[in-house]
Amino acid sequence: MSDYGQKFDEYYRAVEEALPAFLPQGDTPQKTVQEAMAYSLLGGGKRIRAVLCLAFCELCGGTREAAMPFACAIEMVHAYSLIHDDLPCMDDDDLRRGKPSCHIQYGEALAVLAGDGLLTLGFETILSQYYTGKYPPQVIARAGAELAAAIGTAGMIGGQVMDIEHEGKPISAGDLNILHSMKTGALIRASARMGCVVAGAPDDVIARADKYAKNIGIAFQITDDILDVTSTEEKLGKPVESDRQMGKTTYATLYGVEKSRQIVKDLVLEADLSIKGSVLDDPFLYRLADQLAQRDC
Amino acid sequence: MSDYGQKFDEYYRAVEEALPAFLPQGDTPQKTVQEAMAYSLLGGGKRIRAVLCLAFCELCGGTREAAMPFACAIEMVHAYSLIHDDLPCMDDDDLRRGKPSCHIQYGEALAVLAGDGLLTLGFETILSQYYTGKYPPQVIARAGAELAAAIGTAGMIGGQVMDIEHEGKPISAGDLNILHSMKTGALIRASARMGCVVAGAPDDVIARADKYAKNIGIAFQITDDILDVTSTEEKLGKPVESDRQMGKTTYATLYGVEKSRQIVKDLVLEADLSIKGSVLDDPFLYRLADQLAQRDC
Numbered sequence: 001m002s003d004y005g006q007k008f009d010e011y012y013r014a015v016e017e018a019l020p021a022f023l024p025q026g027d028t029p030q031k032t033v034q035e036a037m038a039y040s041l042l043g044g045g046k047r048i049r050a051v052l053c054l055a056f057c058e059l060c061g062g063t064r065e066a067a068m069p070f071a072c073a074i075e076m077v078h079a080y081s082l083i084h085d086d087l088p089c090m091d092d093d094d095l096r097r098g099k100p101s102c103h104i105q106y107g108e109a110l111a112v113l114a115g116d117g118l119l120t121l122g123f124e125t126i127l128s129q130y131y132t133g134k135y136p137p138q139v140i141a142r143a144g145a146e147l148a149a150a151i152g153t154a155g156m157i158g159g160q161v162m163d164i165e166h167e168g169k170p171i172s173a174g175d176l177n178i179l180h181s182m183k184t185g186a187l188i189r190a191s192a193r194m195g196c197v198v199a200g201a202p203d204d205v206i207a208r209a210d211k212y213a214k215n216i217g218i219a220f221q222i223t224d225d226i227l228d229v230t231s232t233e234e235k236l237g238k239p240v241e242s243d244r245q246m247g248k249t250t251y252a253t254l255y256g257v258e259k260s261r262q263i264v265k266d267l268v269l270e271a272d273l274s275i276k277g278s279v280l281d282d283p284f285l286y287r288l289a290d291q292l293a294q295r296d297c
Numbered sequence: 298m299s300d301y302g303q304k305f306d307e308y309y310r311a312v313e314e315a316l317p318a319f320l321p322q323g324d325t326p327q328k329t330v331q332e333a334m335a336y337s338l339l340g341g342g343k344r345i346r347a348v349l350c351l352a353f354c355e356l357c358g359g360t361r362e363a364a365m366p367f368a369c370a371i372e373m374v375h376a377y378s379l380i381h382d383d384l385p386c387m388d389d390d391d392l393r394r395g396k397p398s399c400h401i402q403y404g405e406a407l408a409v410l411a412g413d414g415l416l417t418l419g420f421e422t423i424l425s426q427y428y429t430g431k432y433p434p435q436v437i438a439r440a441g442a443e444l445a446a447a448i449g450t451a452g453m454i455g456g457q458v459m460d461i462e463h464e465g466k467p468i469s470a471g472d473l474n475i476l477h478s479m480k481t482g483a484l485i486r487a488s489a490r491m492g493c494v495v496a497g498a499p500d501d502v503i504a505r506a507d508k509y510a511k512n513i514g515i516a517f518q519i520t521d522d523i524l525d526v527t528s529t530e531e532k533l534g535k536p537v538e539s540d541r542q543m544g545k546t547t548y549a550t551l552y553g554v555e556k557s558r559q560i561v562k563d564l565v566l567e568a569d570l571s572i573k574g575s576v577l578d579d580p581f582l583y584r585l586a587d588q589l590a591q592r593d594c
Contacts, residue, residue, distance in 0.1 A: 029475060030455030032462065037450070084413060089405035108386035109461050112409065116381060116416065117450050123420045124445035130438040137434035141427040144441060148421035153334070157414050158327030164406050165329065178326060 004287035011051040011064070016042075018068050019075065022125050036106040036114035037121070041079045044097045048220070048292070049074045049191040055288070056192045056209050059280050062199030069129055070143055070194050073122040077151055078187060080118035081160070083111055090164060093242075122147070135198075143194045150190035159183025168247035173254055180221040181214070188217035201279075211274035212285065219267040219293050222260050225250035227296070229257060235296060264293045301584035308348040308361070313339075315365050316372065319422050333403040333411035334418070338376045341394045345517070345589070346371045346488040352585070353489045353506050356577050359496030366426055367440055367491050370419040374448055375484060377415035378457070380408055387461060390539075419444070432495075440491045447487035456480025465544035470551055477518040478511070485514035498576075508571035513586050516564040519557050520590055522547035526554060532593060561590045 001009065019042060024034050050071035057067035086093040086101040087108065094104050103111035126144045129135050149155065159182030162175070171179070192213035196206045228242060229252045251260045271289045275281050298306065316339060321331050347368035354364035383390040383398040384405065391401050400408035423441045426432050446452065456479030459472070468476070489510035493503045525539060526549045548557045568586045572578050 024450045028451075028455065029462075029472065030450050030458040030479075033450055033454065033458045084409055087406075087409065089409060109384075110458070112381055112384065112386060113454055113458055115413075117454050119413065119416060120445055120449045120454065123441065124449050127438055127442035127445050130435065130442050137438045138427065141424055141434045141437040141441075144420065144438075145424035145427050148417055148424050152417045152421050153321045153327050153330055153414050154325075157330065157410055157417065158325065161327040161330045161407070161410055165326075175326065182327075 015050040052191040053195040056195030060199035060201035073125040076122040080115040083115040150186040155186030171249040185217035189213040215271035222251040225252040312347040349488040350492040353492030357496035357498035370422040373419035377412040380412040447483040452483030468546040482514035486510040512568035519548040522549040
């Protein structure tokens with residue numbers, strides 16, 4: 001395994017180990033929703049957002065341990081968004097990562113509540129750090145504010161609204177960019193930014209991290225669109241060509257696969273430029289950008 | 298109008314005036330969800346939770362203005378919970394405050410997203426106060442932590458889970474108490490607590506506020522149950538006898554109306570005792586507890 005692969009794996013394992021402890025446990029009256037939350041949160045996923053948070057915190061002089069509650073909170077929020085996106089009234093997806101999606105497994109009511117629960121738990125995980133006394137309160141407030149802004153109507157939720165409203169309708173390249181920068185880009189940017197905030201990084205470093213994450217976020221989404229056309233259900237753990245069947249305009253349908261691949265390459269170059277010559281100039285981030293663009297699942 | 302009535306009205310109007318400014322505005326791609334959020338947030342309601350937050354802040358030596366973003370955040374979270382509770386997969390209520398509920402007006406997808414949006418906006422409203430520099434960061438972190446804990450699976454969401462799982466099944470008096478203390482009690486307690494936190498009140502005062510709010514919270518819920526049996530659709534703005542039709546056990550079905558009224562009286566007395574002889578010993582809180590128990594809508 002490469003140095004990069006080893007480091008990513010280390011981060012990934014640390015997140016997988018840490019996540020369960022943040023979930024509510026016990027034989028409570030509400031244990032069914034806790035099970036549904038665990039099912040979706042611990043059911044796989046690449047943990048890219050959490051890894052970004054940990055890596056940026058370390059590169060800015062903080063520790064992996066300090067960033068962990070924030071990284072896990074981001075994964076909770078990501079899991080919530082997938083549960084609600086899969087609901088019958090939204091994308092109506094029965095499969096997620098090769099398993100029944102949350103509402104298929106637990107029913108619609110518990111899926112709505114599990115999503116609500118994970119969103120709330122994300123904020124609770126960050127804000128309850130106040131009681132540990134381990135963080136300056138301004139770090140907690142600022143990191144929480146970054147997360148909230150990224151996933152509200154000007155961010156993730158707004159992107160999902162655009163997505164369902166454009167279902168089966170044409171969308172311009174400009175609007176498609178706005179949609180993705182809100183739906184997936186905002187949380188990816190917040191992941192990198194929050195890592196920096198936890199480490200107490202100055203604003204110019206946060207701005208570089210933001211630019212890097214912005215570019216790899218779009219590259220990541222375009223690669224998703226390409227894979228929907230070029231991959232197999234077995235590799236992706238979800239049906240392929242689902243975008244085309246839903247009548248969705250994607251980068252792949254808009255530009256074709258080859259041009260989309262070129263755009264991804266340009267975005268990776270932009271990401272690289274944004275960290276060059278700074279404290280963030282580290283092989284791990286260069287390789288991470290490459291890998292996200294070249295992945296096959 | 299009594300002194301009490303005048304003061305409540307002042308608080309109420311201040312909240313109604315402040316709320317719209319916290320909502321996202323503008324001709325954005327996501328304006329439909331913003332409209333749905335405004336529809337539910339600004340569509341009436343007694344604002345009791347917000348009033349509690351403002352009143353407790355003032356009684357602890359803070360200002361109404363300082364408590365306002367926190368009070369408005371609580372109303373957003375309350376509105377989110379009503380939108381999701383009304384969904385077809387939950388209580389399936391078509392009417393809310395005499396108007397079509399959010400999913401009837403905007404469709405199910407937008408209703409889910411409007412709820413998600415209001416929950417997120419609640420946290421953003423609190424956490425973005427960090428950027429104003431008007432609050433010590435520890436106040437922001439602590440108040441946010443209080444809110445998150447109150448509305449998670451150990452609080453509001455857990456109560457809703459118990460509620461839907463007991464639909465059409467008998468429930469013991471003990472479990473009914475747990476259900477209500479989670480589903481409605483936790484947020485009411487957090488409202489009072491957060492008002493104290495904003496004012497920088499010491500822990501013993503927060504504990505008194507908590508006890509007061511705990512008692513009026515249960516009294517409020519029992520009164521709701523009584524009204525479902527004794528009031529009219531016109532007064533309530535929603536169908537009466539809905540609990541009985543859904544096969545729900547309530548305080549009214551469990552104890553009967555008369556015994557339920559006695560329990561409410563005892564709870565108001567308990568609430569009064571918890572503030573007696575403290576900085577919170579104020580006519581407004583005594584009258585508020587009375588009024589909540591004697592209301593007819």
